[in-house]
Each structure stands twice: as C-alpha cells, then as structure tokens.
Amino acid sequence: MTQNLPKTHYLTDYQPPAFEVESLFLTFELLPNGTRVTNRMQVHRVKDLSAPLVLDGEGLELIQVDLDGVALMPTQYDVTDTQLILPDVPERFELEIVTEIDPENNTRLEGLYRTSGNYCTQCEAEGFRRITYYFDRPDVLTYFTTKIIADKQDNKVLLSNGNLVEVGDLPNDRHYAIWKDPYKKPCYLFALVAGNLEEVEDTFITRDQRQIDLRIYVEPKNLDKCEHAMESLKRSMKWDEERFGLVYDLDIYMIVAVDDFNMGAMENKGLNVFNSKYVLAKPETATDADYEGIESVIGHEYFHNWTGNRVTCRDWFQLTLKEGLTVFRDQEFTSDMLSPAVKRIEDVKRLRNNQFPEDAGPMSHPIQPQSYIEMNNFYTMTVYEKGAEVVRLYHTLLGEAGFQKGMQLYFDRFDGQAVTVEDFRNAMADANEIDLAQMHNWYTQAGTPTLKVEKHFDAATGTLTLHCEQSLKGQSAHAPLLIPVLFGFLNDDGRALPVRPGENSRNKVFETEKGHLLKLTTLSETFEFTGLSQEPHLSLLRHFSAPVNLEYAASDEELMMLASHDADSFVRWESIQTLALKNIEDNVARFQAGNGMVFSEHYQQAFQAVLEAKGLDPALKALAIGLPDLPYVFEQFETIDVDAVLQAVEYQKAQIAQTFSGALDKAYLAHCSKKAYCYDKHDMAARMLKNQCLAYLAYGAEPVVRAVAQYEQQQNMTDVLAALNALNHLAVSEREACLSDFYERWQQDTLVMDKWFSLQARSESEQALQDVRGLLEHPDFNYRNPNRVRSVLGVFGRLNMKAFHDASGEGYALLAEEVLKMDKINPQVAARLVTAFTSWKRFKGHRQDKMQSALQHIAADKALSKDVYEIVSKSLE
C-alpha cells in the first residue's frame, strides 16, 4: 500500500471558500517538456479574516510568486506536495504565480498533456491543480482569460474557452491567441487545445436568430469522419431549445477529438474535448452502436452547458446533480431521436449489467456519496445511471409539464451558481407545490432496493389487494423510499381491465400521462382495487418506473401472456427475459446436482411467438429473443458458480439455435438488405434483428456459412463486426482468416483496431487467455492509449467471463500484473481495470481465494496510487 494512508474526504466537512477570485488571467508558453504557466488572479477575502491562503497544486515546479507586484521570498510561503500556502495575505490582492509543467511526460492524462503531438487538457475533477496553483474546487467561480503562446509550425490552432479576442505573431516563428470567457466558471471547466488540427465548420441559428459557429477539430486524416458528429450537435441544440427551452449562450461551440482520453468526453465551456471514439464515424468504420453513442455523447456534453456549466456543483459530492440530470436529458434526447421503447430497454440493460453489480459490491455508494479518497473513482454507473433513474422518478411523479416547471425554477434560482442536490429537489417541489422531502432518501442510501409484491383476489367482492414491501439488502433500518410503480391489469386475453382504487388507496393511486401509477411511500403498504369481475393479471413496473428489483411470483403462463400482449414494451421484454432467466436458473441447479439440462417449453413458446409476431418492431424482437447478459445472470445468485452459469447459458444458446434454426434463418434473410448504410431507426432495427439471428446461428449446425458470407460482403461495420462476433467463439480457420483480413484492411485506423483487439480479448475460445497475452505484446498495443488498454484488459476482465475466471486462476494473475503496470502509467485507467476483482466474495470456493490473492498482491505494492488503493482496500475490508 502507499506509504502514508491517503486522506478521506467527507461531505459533512464542507466549508464555503474563504476567498473569492474576481478574475484570472492565464498565460501558457507551450513547450512539450517545459510549458510555463503564468497565473495572475485578483482575489479578495470573503470570510475568516485570519485564514491563510491555501492553493491546490500537484506535480508543479514553482518558479516564482508575486503578491501585488512584489516577488515573494521562499520564506514567505510554504510549498508541499499538494499545496501552496501563503500565511499572510491582505483583504484584497493580486497574486501572480509562475510554474512549469511537462505535458509530454504526462501519462496520467490529467491536467495539460500531449496526444498525437497536440496539447490538450483534462481538468475535471481535480486536474487543474496539475496546471497551476489554484482553488481547485467547483464552488470557486471566476472570469477566465487565456493567452496561449506557441511555435507556429507545430501549433497552427490555439484554442481555449469563450470567445477569441486577439491573435498575433511573435518573434522566432511563434504566435499567440487570447481567449476570453464571458461566463464565470469553476476551473474544472477550463480547457486548452493546441496543435496542427484541421476543422470542419458549420453554423446553427438559435431560436432567437443568433448564428453560432460550430467547429469540430480533428487530425487531418479524420476529416471525412465528422459529419455524423456535426449533425448530432445540431440536433442536440435544436432539441434542447424545443424540449427544455434552453438556448446556447456563446457565439462559438468547439469540439476537439483526441485519441488519448481517460473518459468519454468533457463539457469544458465552449470547448468540449472528446475521446475520438465519440466523434469519428463513417459507415465502413463505425457500427450502429457507435453512431448512437456519438449522438448521445455529443448531446450529453452539449446539454451540460446548462446542467453543469451555467448551474454547477457546490462540491464533488453533488456530482449527480449535473451527471444524473444530464444523463436523463441525453437519454430523453436519444429516445426522441430514435425509438423510446428500444432506448428504455437498452438503458435498463445497461443499469442492470453495470450499476446493479456495482451497488451489490464493496464499492457500493449512494448517488450522493458521503465520502471518497479519490474523486475520480466516483464517476460511476451509480452517480450517472442510477442518478438519471432518480431524476426520472421526478419526471414520472410530476409529468413532463411539472418537470419542466421545476427545471425553469431551478435555472431562475441558480443560474451562475454552484449548488446542491437539495437545491434541485426544492426547485422541483416548489414549482409544483408538492412535498418531495422523501426523495432525499434516494440520495443517501446505497444498494438496489427490492420491491416485493403479493396479490390477493377476493372473487366474492371483486376486490384485489396488492401488498408491497420495500427492502434494502443488509440494511434493516433503512428509510423508506418514494417508489412510483406504473402498472396495469389485464384479463386472460391480454386486454386491459379497469383500475378502480378502493377507499384506502385513492390518495396513493394516480392517473398519469404514462398510465396508472401507484405511489409507495412506506416500507410496507397495502393497496386495494375494487369492481373487478375476474382476477386480473398484473403488469408491474411498466416503463421500469423505478430502479428496483421487482419480486413478484408470476406464473409462466402469466409471463407468456404479458410477453405477447402487454401494452408496455418494457414489460413485454421483461416477461420473456424472466422466462429465460428462470430456465437458466433451473439448469444451473440441475448442473450442480449432476442432472441433465432442459429447454423450457414455455420459453420456447414465448420465443417463437415474439420472433413470428406480426407488426412488432424488429429491434424489440431482437432485444426480446436475446438472452439476459451474463453480469445480470450472475447477479441472480448469492454465490456465483461460474462453471454452472456458463454451461447453462451455453446450453440455452445451443438449444435456441437448434430448435429455431429455420425461423432464425428466415428472419435473418428477411432483414438482409443491399441498401447503403443509413443511420435510421428502421434500418438499425433490421440490422439488429438480422445480427441477433446470426449470433444464434453460429451456435447451430452450420455455424460459419452465413457469417463468412456476411463478412465478405463488407457492407458496413455493423454487419462486418456482427459477422466477426459470430465467428469469434469458434475454433475454425475462417475465424483466423477473417481476423487477419480485418487487420490488413484497418491497421492504420486506431478506432477500428480497438475493435480487432477487443474481439480477441472477449473470445470464448479455449486459447483466449494465451491470445490476450499475445495481444499485450502486439506492436500495435500501447499502454499510453486508454482506449487500447480498455479494448484488451477492460474487455477481458469485464466481458470475458470464461477466460478471466479460468479455473487455473491465470486470468486473475494476468490482470493483477497488468493493473500494477498500468498504475505507474495512468492510475485512473488502472483503477477502472481493478474493479473486475471487486465482487470476489460472491464467487465460489477456489475462485474466491484466487481473486482475493490477486487483490492482496496488488495491495502489497508500496507505491500504489490512491485511485487503485481506494478500490483495493475497500474490496479487501
């Protein structure tokens, strides 16, 4: 472990800042190994007259400090590894600090770094302190002006936030640019980019008729891959005006795509920096999922301009204020652009596959964490995705109009400020004149709640009683959550039955724009419904109206009926998924007892009905016939028996392929098309169904025929990759041939090569472990490029359940060594990789021991970063 135990930060320790920064003038003299940063700020004290001035700073070489124009002697300040302290400063003063940094050797990719010969920055959460000494906290907002000086040859483009106010030439072939941001901002939103980038230009006319310049900057070789990103940006701007009434506020909006980036993208004011994965696309290189990802991330960063930048977070414990809300907004955007039904199911899958396991492990935290060691570890599925689900609860409770009223009040009250999740809740409550205090409990309690529903029908009186109980695993005394449950009643034919709340339930059951809504507010509650001539079937948690695990004992017959007839597409999908899950669980038990497996008749009937259903969106068909993903299957078990689960899932796929080969082949052929690629929901739906069928056919009798043919057609990357995926688990020469053809074609394209690496890293073939070792030695593997590292090691630990959990323990040993190696290069990326081990206690027997040993091996490193330290130490507790 690290020598000194890293410090834990607590929400309860929050203190408002003692100083205010009136303005900040930054000058950068860019050089790859010695960039000089001069930081001149006007500061005044706002409280605590005796407090020293404490500035954050890490990895900086301090050159000079001037206070009100006078150079300070080193005895007049203290410099530590993390701070610059001036014990004695006046009420109001100007401070100028000169530091030097080394962008070329900044492999952490926090602060100012170089990527493909260009300069770029990443300041969220606490990267600005690696650029200069400053108040690196989100509640210190100021006006930034940035002067960039650099050699002209290598840096044609000089960019920062706000508006360009001055450019000019300097001696020795240098030039400069001055950017001024008219909006106050915290330093995490600062950005600088310089280098020889090319731009794609367009414009957007706002609804108040202002013309905004839109620019996407990329490396010259990528100029032909920006069209989709630009169209996505324009759609985002229009959508935010139409749905939220929010208009862009600067005259220019710039996006820069870089290959080396720790996350997806960053919403710096007026100058977003993007992982190139979320910008670059053309049909030959990007899949439908890539296109959709680009549209959604472009939207996400753009929407941050209001939810994040104009109104920001008081401290990092409030991260979900901007992230949960902005994810909710980007989900709604994608939903409006494509299919709402498909998007909802995709989001639920994402939550269940990633956030539910996180919330069931040692890193479980509420959407508003109460403490952290390294803030970067809290950019999690919980803060983002569960946070978005919590925002969705407001939307479900208040309706679109009520929610928008709340948003309006939120901006009226807090524009230009750094605020808290309570401020958001109060705006929602006050605008709608309702009490939402109970929503607080969603912010402070970790874990996925279980909602247990039991029904009782009294035929004599025509009364239905629903008994609901909510619980949080391992938390006996948890505070009750406000859980909105959208629901409906159906007869045997799937037709809707009337919903008439009884006397005791009138104030708890509502009609909303999304349908009947039951509002659960206590730990245990009974709802009554009257006037029913027959016992209804229940359609519960329509639209997945709350992020809970629903426990309701529906019979197979009921699930089959819902899968075919329910009015809600989420419930239809969920019902067939439940049938699949029951079949898999049953087979796991059979395998453990040494018995043969069975293929559920009811599942087969539901599968066939959905595959052959007339008029059903092919995308919904594809999702319905797909099996639950492995992480979610694992979640169903208290103790995970990897061998049994893998066998049961394998069996299920083989049975599907065998039983339905004719129907799958027919559906495959019916959805093939020669049409040129188009990012269009109908075309995407057809490709999705076709490729789901192809994936199953690969488990059947003639696995390679269709896949090879599809690969050879080279129609678009969606189909090419689907063909490779189908071949990927087979020990056939066609797999190798297609993979090497793919390599030859795309060797020069970094993002496409990531797909080549990740295909092999997630292969279920017997030699996958050996292949992963080979990939790490491959000349195109690069530890300094996070996408490449994730495409091999991230994919291996997260998605290759077979090889990672290899009974020998070699998969664990391999990842542990790589985590240690990565930690020295890029701790943020290393910390993400190590999460593959966090659920070790859930695994059976020898695997548990071996995973624990791997964690202990990592923990024994004396120079561990606090990023990795936090996750490893919490996992071993």
Ligand code: 0A1
């Ligand atoms: N705020 C960005 C995500 C982001 C977070 C942290 C980063 O570095 C540690 C980088 C980007 C977003 O939500 O898009």
Ligand code: ZN
């Ligand atoms: Zn975000």
